[in-house]
Structure formats: structure tokens, C-alpha cells
Amino acid sequence: MTTAVDTNALLALLYEDEYADASETALRNAYQNGKVVITPVVYGELGADGHFETTAELDQFLADLSIRLAEPSREALFQAGEQFQQYTDRRPDGLQCPTCGATQTVGCAECGESLGPRQHIAADFLIGGHATVDGDGLVSFDTAFYEIYFPSLSVYPTD
Numbered sequence: 283m284t285t286a287v288d289t290n291a292l293l294a295l296l297y298e299d300e301y302a303d304a305s306e307t308a309l310r311n312a313y314q315n316g317k318v319v320i321t322p323v324v325y326g327e328l329g330a331d332g333h334f335e336t337t338a339e340l341d342q343f344l345a346d347l348s349i350r351l352a353e354p355s356r357e358a359l360f361q362a363g364e365q366f367q368q369y370t371d372r373r374p375d376g377l378q379c380p381t382c383g384a385t386q387t388v389g390c391a392e393c394g395e396s397l398g399p400r401q402h403i404a405a406d407f408l409i410g411g412h413a414t415v416d417g418d419g420l421v422s423f424d425t426a427f428y429e430i431y432f433p434s435l436s437v438y439p440t441d
Contacts, residue, residue: 362411
């Protein structure tokens, strides 16, 4: 069994936030069932966080957790692209309230063009595609996101 790990689960451990205990438990369970991996995009996100000053420090952190770096298959990358396209097709025009879902259009004060949300980066889709196609599960705290775009993916920890 191969379990992938999302960046947020590793950041929870690094910063000992409210998800740290759940992350540690989910990782321990994953180790007992097989290997634990991250994609290059997770490696890059960890490098961008600022916690590590060198690749050697990041590599040691991953080695201490027995986490390997794994390249996604072409099938995983393709699925990530398909789901990313579904995401961009479903996004509403304008800005959307995260609480009630109402949308509104706001014009740029400089040029008058309608403002919209920044394009969500594809990283989460690459992580989800890899975990779905090349793995057997994912340790992440973005459960709702993965349930929508990768419904067959088992995400840990479960609520």
C-alpha cells in the first residue's frame, strides 16, 4: 500500500498546529500499511514555506519521517489536468462569498475590467491525481476538496 501526503499534513507537524496530533496518527497508520510518499509539488511547497534553509535540511526532515519522493505517472498527471479543467469550468464568474455563496461583480478601479478570483494553482490537483492513480490514499486536511474532485480517493485522517 502506498499513501501520499499533502503539504498541509507535514506543515502541521512542523508548526505543531491543531492538526499535528491527527497528522502524526495518520502517518503512523500509513507506515504500518506500506510506504509513504510525496510528489515533487509537495517537496516544492515545503521548500517555499521558509522553514528549511537548504535542501539537505528538507531531505533530512523527510528521511526522519521515512517519506520518499515519488514521481507521478502520466495517468496521474492526466487525471490531475482533467480535474483541474472541471474546477475551472465550475468556478462562477465574479467574486463569491465563502459563507453564503452569493456572487458579485467588482470592477477594477484602474482599468474598469471585472475582477475575479485568482486562478487556483494546479498543485492540489497534482497531489490528488497522484494519490488516486498511483497510491492507495492521502494524508490531508483538505478532505472536502478531495471529496469533490477525487471522490474515489481515501483521505486520512477521517473525521
